[in-house]
Amino acid sequence: MTPYRGLFINLAQSEARRNALLSSLSVAGISAWYTHVPAIDGKGQAANLATQLDAGELGLWLTHEKIVEEFSGSAEHLHILEDDVVVAKEAKRLLPMALESADRNFGDWDLLFTETFVPFELFETYRQRMQVFHQRARIAYLDLASCYASCMTSFFLNRNSIEKYAGLIRDKWSVGIPIDLFLRRLLRKRELRALVTVPFLSSISAENDQSNIRGELDMSRRVYDVFRRGFFIDADLNALVQEMGRLTGGAAVSALTQLYLSGYAFYRSDRYVSF
16 A cells, blocks of 8 residues: 555656656656656647636646546545656655654645745755754755745645645636746645655756746756755755856856855855854
């Protein structure tokens, strides 16, 4: 018996992305826990629905609606993945452990993310929780009520919250904003409670420069993605530093900004002494 029900969203024609995700799940020994959910192609729905969303955003929203309607009343937590995800190599141990801990310590949780978008200004918030993990070998949890930015690549939906979540998102594609930004509204109004594990127990694929929803990523988005992959439990930080250097090399900043960046780097270094 699996500890939860796993579902991954993938367009039928996106075979390469599906195979990459299945390979990651297989390495972790959990591919049998997951079922393919064919994504709804928003291009075929857009003409019939009055919305400002583009086809990719609409398709993702409708697919989420389909999932929660199909699994309403489930006796198991749901783990919903997009197809541009890699999971931790020890996910077979870590994911059930993270769920059990959330149930024990945060009984009223609705959503449990295993990774999310990390704005640069929240670095210290995430760094402190990473420090907890490195010092105590214990996964930390961050409540996303005021610091969720976006991203729904990998999250657990509490079995007790499926119908509530379904009711809150049903037909709200009509609002005209992507589902993750609508979710941000719900979290800030505390209509839902969401947590994220730190370190992240999944990550976006390093090859994810082409999104089925956003198209080809620009340089700024790629820089953010490299940064957020640094919080993945299996991150190769040295390789990410090198990749960040290749992406940002030659970017010009003002003298005042450079002064700040150099001083802050020293402040975070092993040479800094409090005074």
